[in-house]
Amino acid sequence: xxxxxxxxxxxxxxxxxxxxxxxxxxxxxxxxxxxxxxxxxxxxxxxxxxxxxxxxxxxxxxxxxxxxxxxxxxxxxxxxxxxxxxxxxxxxxxxxxxxxxxxxxxxxxxxxxxxxxxxxxxxxxxxxxxxxxxxxxxxxxxxxxxxxxxxxxxxxxxxxxxxxxxxxxxxxxxxxxxxxxxxxxxxxxxxxxxxxxxxxxxxxxxxxxxxxxxxxxxxxxxxxxxxxxxxxxxxxxxxxxxxxxxxxxxxxxxxxxxxxxxxxxxxxxxxxxxxxxxxxxxxxxxxxxxxxxxxxxxxxxxxxxxxxxxxxxxxxxxxxxxxxxxxxxxxxxxxxxxxxxxxxxxxxxxxxxxxxxxxxxxxxxxxxxxxxxxxxxxxxxxxxxxxxxxxxxxxxxxxxxxxxxxxxxxxxxxxxxxxxxxxxxxxxxxxxxxxxxxxxxxxxxxxxxxxxxxxxxxxxxxxxxxxxxxxxxxxxxxxxxxxxxxxxxxxxxxxxxxxxxxxxxxxxxxxxxxxxxxxxxxxxxxxxxxxxxxxxxxxxxxxxxxxxxxxxxxxxxxxxxxxxxxxxxxxxxxxxxxx
Amino acid sequence: xxxxxxxxxxxxxxxxxxxxxxxxxxxxxxxxxxxxxxxxxxxxxxxxxxxxxxxxxxxxxxxxxxxxxxxxxxx
Ligand code: SF4
Numbered sequence: 001x002x003x004x005x006x007x008x009x010x011x012x013x014x015x016x017x018x019x020x021x022x023x024x025x026x027x028x029x030x031x032x033x034x035x036x037x038x039x040x041x042x043x044x045x046x047x048x049x050x051x052x053x054x055x056x057x058x059x060x061x062x063x064x065x066x067x068x069x070x071x072x073x074x075x076x077x078x079x080x081x082x083x084x085x086x087x088x089x090x091x092x093x094x095x096x097x098x099x100x101x102x103x104x105x106x107x108x109x110x111x112x113x114x115x116x117x118x119x120x121x122x123x124x125x126x127x128x129x130x131x132x133x134x135x136x137x138x139x140x141x142x143x144x145x146x147x148x149x150x151x152x153x154x155x156x157x158x159x160x161x162x163x164x165x166x167x168x169x170x171x172x173x174x175x176x177x178x179x180x181x182x183x184x185x186x187x188x189x190x191x192x193x194x195x196x197x198x199x200x201x202x203x204x205x206x207x208x209x210x211x212x213x214x215x216x217x218x219x220x221x222x223x224x225x226x227x228x229x230x231x232x233x234x235x236x237x238x239x240x241x242x243x244x245x246x247x248x249x250x251x252x253x254x255x256x257x258x259x260x261x262x263x264x265x266x267x268x269x270x271x272x273x274x275x276x277x278x279x280x281x282x283x284x285x286x287x288x289x290x291x292x293x294x295x296x297x298x299x300x301x302x303x304x305x306x307x308x309x310x311x312x313x314x315x316x317x318x319x320x321x322x323x324x325x326x327x328x329x330x331x332x333x334x335x336x337x338x339x340x341x342x343x344x345x346x347x348x349x350x351x352x353x354x355x356x357x358x359x360x361x362x363x364x365x366x367x368x369x370x371x372x373x374x375x376x377x378x379x380x381x382x383x384x385x386x387x388x389x390x391x392x393x394x395x396x397x398x399x400x401x402x403x404x405x406x407x408x409x410x411x412x413x414x415x416x417x418x419x420x421x422x423x424x425x426x427x428x429x430x431x432x433x434x435x436x437x438x439x440x441x442x443x444x445x446x447x448x449x450x451x452x453x454x455x456x457x458x459x460x461x462x463x464x465x466x467x468x469x470x471x472x473x474x475x476x477x478x479x480x481x482x483x484x485x486x487x488x489x490x491x492x493x494x495x496x497x498x499x500x501x502x503x504x505x506x507x508x509x510x511x512x513x514x515x516x517x518x519x520x521x522x523x524x525x526x527x528x529x530x531x532x533x534x535x536x537x538x539x540x541x542x543x544x545x546x547x548x549x550x551x552x553x554x555x556x557x558x559x560x561x562x563x564x565x566x567x568x569x570x571x572x573x574x575x576x577x578x579x
Numbered sequence: 580x581x582x583x584x585x586x587x588x589x590x591x592x593x594x595x596x597x598x599x600x601x602x603x604x605x606x607x608x609x610x611x612x613x614x615x616x617x618x619x620x621x622x623x624x625x626x627x628x629x630x631x632x633x634x635x636x637x638x639x640x641x642x643x644x645x646x647x648x649x650x651x652x653x654x
Contacts, residue, residue, distance in 0.1 A: 131623065141605075
């Protein structure tokens with residue numbers, strides 16, 4: 001992290017450094033040479049200048065192969081010299097309906113929150129808030145780079161929904177937080193359930209009308225990694241500073257590090273935890289229990305869940321959790337509330353299936369891979385909320401239009417890829433880069449395919465059974481550590497989504513997936529499948545940088561596939577210091 | 580009234596153009612990156628925090644006796 005200095009800041013903006021350099025160049029005579037070279041360059045450009053083409057590029061934006069998106073970056077900051085010109089229509093759409101609209105709505109969402117002033121206190125108090133939240137528009141920029149038309153619109157709606165739900169969650173946390181209210185346990189505190197981000201929001205439907213449930217690490221850890229990946233490094237280091245070796249899964253380290261640094265909001269009288277992120281690595285539930293020091297219910301998700309006895313056990317645990325909430329809050333379980341929200345949630349799943357159908361069988365799917373993955377994992381983990389329905393309605397309109405009018409949303413697709421295993425959180429937008437640079441279009445990813453379970457509500461027994469299965473199909477549980485029969489569902493989904501390419505994430509500190517790497521290698525060879533192993537360390541960009549990830553993909557595309565990049569300016573650039 | 584409306588439109592027009600310049604040249608990003616973030620980081624680094632590692636182990640009482648959990652019925 002660069003230290004701020006007034007002079008350094010002025011240098012950036014008033015060009016003092018540039019002035020000094022010019023003075024030096026005059027002395028050494030370099031300026032003359034540079035001027036000559038510039039003249040030559042201008043003459044060359046003049047000779048090749050075509051006014052009609054320039055007007056067309058201005059109006060419609062440059063065609064894919066001529067964009068040179070990599071030239072827009074400033075050094076290794078990830079900032080843009082200027083944002084991309086996408087043609088008049090799409091640039092104005094981005095400016096009005098994405099940039100302005102989202103800044104405005106971010107403000108409005110804060111004022112819709114339970115206690116708007118708590119936002120400022122939260123920014124002041126929590127690193128994950130102040131360092132991350134304000135740079136959110138750059139998260140949009142990175143994920144939506146190069147997109148045009150309907151793909152730009154549909155993907156941006158997904159981002160909007162995630163921002164809105166994030167604000168709802170942190171505003172509730174802040175309204176209830178004793179640390180922002182001089183240790184006072186207010187009404188919000190008494191009416192909020194805290195739970196691990198990997199405990200599904202569906203579990204708490206029986207109380208949704210009277211209590212609110214907010215996952216503890218979703219915003220401080222998960223969302224912050226995507227928006228500004230620097231924040232999380234503090235938490236990883238904090239956990240190691242109390243003696244944890246560096247090799248366990250950094251997700252578990254970071255989630256626990258938030259407690260070590262006292263950077264968690266205290267917004268609930270209870271805590272419901274799971275064994276995910278993998279307890280085998282860090283024993284996160286035990287650490288949470290120690291630091292939070294309040295009634296805690298641990299509800300582990302079984303790893304090998306195919307055995308019917310394990311299913312039964314899982315159902316019993318959910319029931320125990322319900323009893324725990326009844327007892328702690330003194331509010332009885334309400335099956336009618338469960339039914340209402342579960343049925344509403346099923347509508348989201350129905351639309352998800354519709355989306356998969358279009359993605360699998362047509363080239364008209366308007367959602368890019370990073371929007372698809374993050375939105376899906378976010379809403380299915382979070383549970384039923386109004387914003388997801390509103391977003392799906394917008395996206396459905398766009399998708400129907402694409403299908404009806406046969407709009408090819410990613411026209412430069414050379415390969416239809418499926419991304420498998422646990423993804424790098426600090427570079428979830430690698431797939432935007434891969435499409436822009438190589439035409440690798442990631443159609444679907446493992447995170448989207450989990451939780452594929454309708455929730456029956458006809459009887460209590462059916463409801464419980466389905467909820468238990470839903471819980472077992474949690475992120476990273478079934479297809480990352482749930483046994484090879486689930487992990488190898490890859491082949492089935494490859495066929496279903498008509499993919500010819502696999503991006504195989506290689507989370508270097510994930511003991512589950514590391515154990516099965518050799519079996520994958522054998523299968524890829526046997527089935528003659530092109531697969532690129534992408535090493536990473538989930539939230540920790542220091543282990544494998546984004547630049548290294550790109551260079552691994554570049555190497556494969558050049559040496560094995562013998563292809564030319566669509567945008568050579570994206571092959572090699574620095575972004576180590578970017579958000 | 581007419582003058583007021585014209586002036587208002589002028590102000591809105593100028594604001595819109597300024598916002599577009601901020602957007603196009605990524606001035607929001609530059610401001611946050613060069614000015615906000617380094618100061619924010621300095622603030623969080625200097626912040627006095629509770630030493631949570633001093634929390635005693637096992638301070639908590641048993642929140643619900645096992646017999647009570649087993650006896651409860653739901654649904
Ligand atoms: S499955 Fe792997 S990446 Fe996911 S939490 Fe467990 S160890 Fe970490």
